[in-house]
Amino acid sequence: MPDVHAKLSASGAKRWMSCPPSAELESQFPDKSSEYAEEGTFAHSLAELILRYNNKELTKKTFTTRLNRLKKDHYYSPELQEYIEDYANLVWEQVNEAKVSCPDAQALFEQRLDFSEYVPKGFGTGDVVIIADDLVQVIDLKYGKGVGVSAEGNPQLRLYGLGAYLEHSMLYDIQRVKMTIIQPRLDNISTEELTVEELLTWAETEVKPKAELAMKGEGEFCTGDHCRFCKAFAVCRVQKDRQMELMKYEFAEGDLLEDSEIGDILSKLDPLVKWAEAIKAYAFDQALSHGVHYDGWKLVEGRSNRKYADEKQAATVLEEAGYQDIYKLKGFTDMEKLVGKKRFAELLSDLIIKPEGKPVLVSEKDKRPELNKAEQVKDEFSDDDYDCAREMREYKQAHDGSLGGPSY
Ligand code: SF4
Structure with missing residues (x-):
């Protein structure tokens, strides 16, 4: 489960350890969920259910009832279940391995891991904690399919390991801490193992002061890189300075750019494009949700595509008019070419609808009328219609909790 609402969360540790004032800056921005995050949460619920059943914590009946309930969820798919079963099998291999050397090895799931001894109010949730003799292991499921995340030197995983050690060191003589990330959709398994001494030294000298x-x-x-998941990314002034610095370039003489110059410029564009997208998404969200006005810009209804109100009826009308099989062609433009624009309209105008377009932020010069008030926009478009804005906002969460991002 994600470490929600903690100011110094484990999942954000890469960011706040690299840029300590970002924690305070981020607190000015609201938490926002996303479909990726919700899908990740769902995947964790299914994983927990399967693992608890494997661990004989649930009866078959309870397991089946809960699984059937999860199968009705919007995020459920057989594909997701397959990935999570792969993950559960990998976890179980680790549990069995631990039991070979220590028959009393314990596997715990969704454990709250408290590391507030080093980080004020710091806690996280360990998906799996395995304790066997002198070794404690934490396993973190990341359901995203963005980039592969390494466990090596990963502050989020180390904080989980630290929390697991602190929780169980009273009862067990733990000497080693093993931290593993499993990304079933990427076939990625990454592990780091530290001695307790190494981990505590890191916590004391690196984590605590930061x-x-x-x-x-x-x-x-x-x-x-840690800026990618910072809530202040779009409007952070230091970030703006960095982007401006990146674009400083000494051009050679001549009317046309040299190939070598184009190559250099290309290598600088990706971060700039990401930053520009973040600013656009931020401005759009502010205008849409908070009625913020930016000089020279306005919200208008976006373009939308025509569609048939009733596809079967449209097919029948065309067939009765002598256009056998023509309806199988896709796209209104192709259909108009074949039937003739005028005839097409005569036959089907009653059966073609044009849904309302999603709001977009455009230059004031655009001819479309302004959607004035945030309230009006909100009333006219349901939550489902905000996908476009959400997509723009969420590109930075797409995913996988790498580099300090959310742990899903
Ligand atoms: S965008 Fe980067 S530099 Fe700015 S506050 Fe966030 S982490 Fe720090």
Whole structure:
């Protein structure tokens, strides 16, 4: 499960450890869920159910009832279940391996892992914790299929490991901590193992001082890959300076760019494009949800595509008019070419509808009338219609909790 609402969360540790003041800056922005996050949460629920059943914590009847309930969920698919079963099998291999050396090995699921000894109010949730003799292992499921995430030096995983050690060190003589990420959709398994001494040294010398700075909103702003998942990314001034710096370029003489210059420019474009998209998404969201007005810009109804109100009836009308099989062709433009624009309209105008377009933020010069008030826009478009905005907002969460992003 994601580490929601913790200011210094484990999932955001890469960011706040690299840029301590980002924690304070981020607290000015609301938490936003996303379909990716919700799908990740669902995948974790299914994983927990399967693992608890494997661990004989549930009867077959309870397991089946709960599984059937999950199967009715919007996010359920047989494909998702297959991935999660693969993940559960991998977890079970680790549990069995632990039991070979230690028959009393324990497997715990969805454990709250408290590391507040080092990070104020710091806690996370360990998907799986296995304790066997002198070894504690945490396993983290990441359901996204974005980039592969390494466990090596990963602060999120290390904080989970730290929490697991602190939780169980009273009862067990733990000497080693193993941290594993499993990404079933990417076939990625990554592991780091540290001695307890190494982990505690890292926590004392790296985590603690940075957490103290982050809590106070102090320290140096620092840009880097960790910015991708920062809520302040679009409007962070240091980020703006970095982007401007990246674009500084000494051009050669001549009317046309050299190939070598184009190559150099291309290598700088990706971060710039991501930043530009983040600003567009931020401005759109502010205009749509909060009625913010930006000089020279306005919200209008976006374009939408025509569709048949009733496909079967449209096919019948065309067939009765002598156009046998023609309806199988897709696309209105092709149909108009074949039937003739005028005739097509005569036959089918009553059966063609044009849904309302989703709002878009455009230049004031655009001829379409402005959708004035945020309330009006909200009333006219249901939540489902916000997919476009959501897609823009969520590109940065797409996914996988890499580099300090959400852990789904
Ligand atoms: S965008 Fe980057 S530099 Fe700016 S606050 Fe966030 S993490 Fe720090």
